[in-house]
Amino acid sequence: MAPAETLTGRLRHKARARLQRERDAGALLLGQRRIYILPTGPGLGFGALILVLLVGSINYNLGLGYALTFVALSCALVDMVLTWRNLAHLVLTPGRAPNVFSGQEAPFELQLANPGPRKRYAVWVDVAGVPEPRHVADVAAGSSATVRIAVPTESRGWLAAPRLTLSTRFPLGLFRAWAYWHPDIRGLVYPFPEEGAPPLPQVAGGRSDGTGQAGSDDFAGVRPYQPGDSMRRLAWRQIARLDPNDGGQLATKHFEGGARDELVLDLAALPVQLDLEARLSRLTRWVLEAESRALPYAFRLGADRHDAGNGAAHQAACLRALALYGNPGNPGNGSTP
Numbered sequence: 001m002a003p004a005e006t007l008t009g010r011l012r013h014k015a016r017a018r019l020q021r022e023r024d025a026g027a028l029l030l031g032q033r034r035i036y037i038l039p040t041g042p043g044l045g046f047g048a049l050i051l052v053l054l055v056g057s058i059n060y061n062l063g064l065g066y067a068l069t070f071v072a073l074s075c076a077l078v079d080m081v082l083t084w085r086n087l088a089h090l091v092l093t094p095g096r097a098p099n100v101f102s103g104q105e106a107p108f109e110l111q112l113a114n115p116g117p118r119k120r121y122a123v124w125v126d127v128a129g130v131p132e133p134r135h136v137a138d139v140a141a142g143s144s145a146t147v148r149i150a151v152p153t154e155s156r157g158w159l160a161a162p163r164l165t166l167s168t169r170f171p172l173g174l175f176r177a178w179a180y181w182h183p184d185i186r187g188l189v190y191p192f193p194e195e196g197a198p199p200l201p202q203v204a205g206g207r208s209d210g211t212g213q214a215g216s217d218d219f220a221g222v223r224p225y226q227p228g229d230s231m232r233r234l235a236w237r238q239i240a241r242l243d244p245n246d247g248g249q250l251a252t253k254h255f256e257g258g259a260r261d262e263l264v265l266d267l268a269a270l271p272v273q274l275d276l277e278a279r280l281s282r283l284t285r286w287v288l289e290a291e292s293r294a295l296p297y298a299f300r301l302g303a304d305r306h307d308a309g310n311g312a313a314h315q316a317a318c319l320r321a322l323a324l325y326g327n328p329g330n331p332g333n334g335s336t337p
Contacts, residue, residue, distance in 0.1 A: 026184070028092045030166075034179045035087050037080065043174035046076060079172040086120050086168045087177050090139070094161065095146065097187030099319075101284075105150040106187045108161045112137055113144040121170045125149065128163040128180060153189045156280070156323045160186045190319045191277065193285035200263060200286055200295070224251060262308050263290065266300035280322050287322075291315045301325055
């Protein structure tokens with residue numbers, strides 16, 4: 001290979017790498033420098049037809065042939081302008097990226113805003129490199145439309161939005177205009193919960209459900225039944241007076257005093273024969289199970305420690321720690337922490 005060809009290949013590789021790293025932060029206005037346009041297959045056929053009409057008109061000196069040729073050429077030029085204007089000056093804004101579990105599709109919400117007075121028709125949006133677009137939107141004048149792109153996930157950590165292509169062939173399909181957009185948006189991928197995981201770990205003086213021993217010194221009243229309550233604490237007299245048809249529900253006796261053992265989910269306590277991803281998957285399942293049963297739990301993951309608690313915020317903090325453990329930046333997808 002010649003030195004010049006080697007240098008050219010290196011420059012192209014660096015240009016592609018830089019393009020992959022660059023992201024469009026915030027809202028992006030599609031100006032004329034970001035929109036490309038080329039004739040489609042039918043457009044090339046239409047151009048060949050115009051050329052045949054022109055040659056025939058010149059050869060036979062046909063006045064109507066000239067008129068038909070230039071009318072068809074004018075229609076093609078008008079279609080080229082309208083196709084370009086169907087994308088020009090759209091405002092692209094990244095939206096939400098909900099967190100998902102590994103193996104699920106990660107949805108990225110993208111907003112297309114049309115500040116102009118003309119409605120935009122058949123704007124196709126999809127991942128760059130995909131042969132055929134799968135998401136289409138019409139954007140009314142002075143309005144906006146939301147497009148959701150689903151990206152498959154394979155591993156935990158940060159998942160950055162892929163490079164997208166916006167394209168249109170409206171109105172006649174003779175030309176295709178397109179633009180690239182790399183939104184600066186990412187979602188968090190949690191480890192996939194282990195299927196068939198063992199029960200929650202036992203604690204000293206506790207039961208296999210992880211609830212431990214509740215206080216039983218002073219009777220404090222009756223409260224609605226919660227998952228994990230002992231069957232021996234059901235308030236049968238109150239339950240007997242309730243009619244399920246009137247919205248009655250189970251009730252349990254509530255006591256104050258005594259002690260309650262703490263459920264601790266600790267990575268270091270899991271069997272060492274399991275690999276790291278399997279242990280993280282098991283902890284993910286236990287976090288979800290403890291939350292579904294309203295059981296307070298402490299969380300230990302290396303230096304990341306959370307005191308006993310439950311609720312949406314506690315679960316989100318634990319799942320985030322599991323997703324980023326040992327790989328906070330997730331450099332494999334080009335994102336940043």
